[in-house]
Amino acid sequence: MRELLVLIRREWLEHRVMFTFPPAILLALVIVAILAATVMGRHIAVQVDVREDSGPPIPMQQRSSPPSQHYLVAYAPDAGMRPTTLTWPAATANYSPPAAQAVATPVVTDDGASAMLNLVTMPFYFLFLIVAGYACVNMLHDERKDRSILFWKSMPVDDYRVVASKFLFVAWVAPLATLACAVVARLVTSLLLSVLGEGSFVDYTFSLPELLNWLGQLLLGYLFLGLWVSPLYAWTMLAGAVMKKSPMALATVIPLVLIYVEWLATGTNGIASFLKEHLLPATLPSLHSTWSSQLGLVSGMQLWGGVLIALGLLWLTVLARQRFIEA
């Protein structure tokens, strides 16, 4: 166990910049954007077409704020809905309706402010997956490229442990910095909007229970994120362990070829659907996620089927690391 921890720490030392700087920069950008939007923004008039799932358009009322602010309160009194606030960067006075609509629909059907706050955290999740994919491709390729694999292999550590430590790192250690930034972004956003918005959020006041609920969902999502995305991690690690050059090309091209072959042969898109699902951080709290939807996801066959595929790919990665030393 101690050896595994040492190996995971070694991964952290090698990749800490990669997994901390980008989310930190994104966090700074989010804070600056929210600050700019709340402090310097102006009222923007937007026509929001809010509909129920299958019903007719709901009568809308719009209430604009003082010019120094930039939010819109939309509510549908006839449908018995609470007033809900929509916000967006106020740099432009003519906000495009499609984006506003995308925000508006769930805002009215769910708790609007929470949904909006969830939106703030989404870029962090996607940023992490991009960085993690890149790291996975390179972590076994770089050690061959710079020949440091000869040093690592001169230590009494078998390839199973090395590959396991890399997977464990990217699945459960690497996301921590990003998720911490996401938490800070959400907190700062809610506080900024509450305080600087001068009560603009009529239906949102800072709520500790709500925050704790979201943190709980985030924790659950974090625990299962590594398993959910494990096929992606394992595949990219295998590509890095096998390819002498351009492992990213292999990691990208082969799935595309498989998707095409499946489509030609059977007319189905099972591989494409699988990849699409597992390339998304689906276990993390999103716009609509609830405890039950998250629990349904983490207990479903899609997650555990993906884990089985990942285990197979990781086993191949171990074999590749045993055999391929040069790059």
Place this chain on the structure above:
Amino acid sequence: MTTNAASIIHASQLSKRYGSVAALDGFDLVVEPGHIVGLIGPNGSGKTTALKAILGLTRLDGGSLRVNGLQPWRQRAALMRDVAYIPDTGILPRWMKVRDLLNFVEGVHAGFSRDKAERMLARTDIQRDRPVGVLSKGMQVQLHLALILAIQARLLVLDEPTLGLDILYREQFYDTLLNDYFEDGRSILVTTHEVREIEHVLTDVVLIARGKARLTSSMDGLREDFVKLTTTTPAAAPDGWLTKRQTLAGTEYLYRNAERAALAPVGSVSTPNLAELFVAIMEKPDA
């Protein structure tokens, strides 16, 4: 060299092919405890493949190989508890700080003595908080040597360890090796092109060409078996020489299993150095 059950390395009829090229073709090697064995051969002779096989870094196509009683390919991790390895320079992770590297080795290697490594590093200018990549090549070798020599290993494998180093570091390298590592029961297997600089430290030598061991002998045995005759009257030189070459001092003949007393009247008789033997054997591999 003789074989016994306590051999550190026992390799018999090893074979390994890369496509149509036979890197090893019936290669034999035995390394006994307490010996320093030089594996010497030209480029492409199979030296590095043999070392990789011994370290469990490549899978053999055939033959039998035991290192410290273990099968390297199947039991590499267990093997590396008692085997240390330094290839040519520049394999330490360049992004890692010296202190982190020490912590890492201490964390994964039960036989590593942090105190010993620190003592060795204290004799150098290497700062602990610097990344390996900013150290000079010589310093990287010093660091690697400190890490490896602080490991209680029964066998140390060196693959061109001083390649690219200047003369000062090369001298220092072998001095450190002999003073701080070599003791009874510990063995060294070394490959190098710099035959002259390791000749004085070897106890045994294996000359390898085209994947086969062409000559296996102790250094004492070499001195007894081979003799060099330098003469200005070539016509008087007895037949049976291995190689002949013209020098400023006269014509040099190299003989195997020749009576020194019989050669003495013809010219100057001396013991050939390893480089001369190496060239001779490579020119006449079946001698």
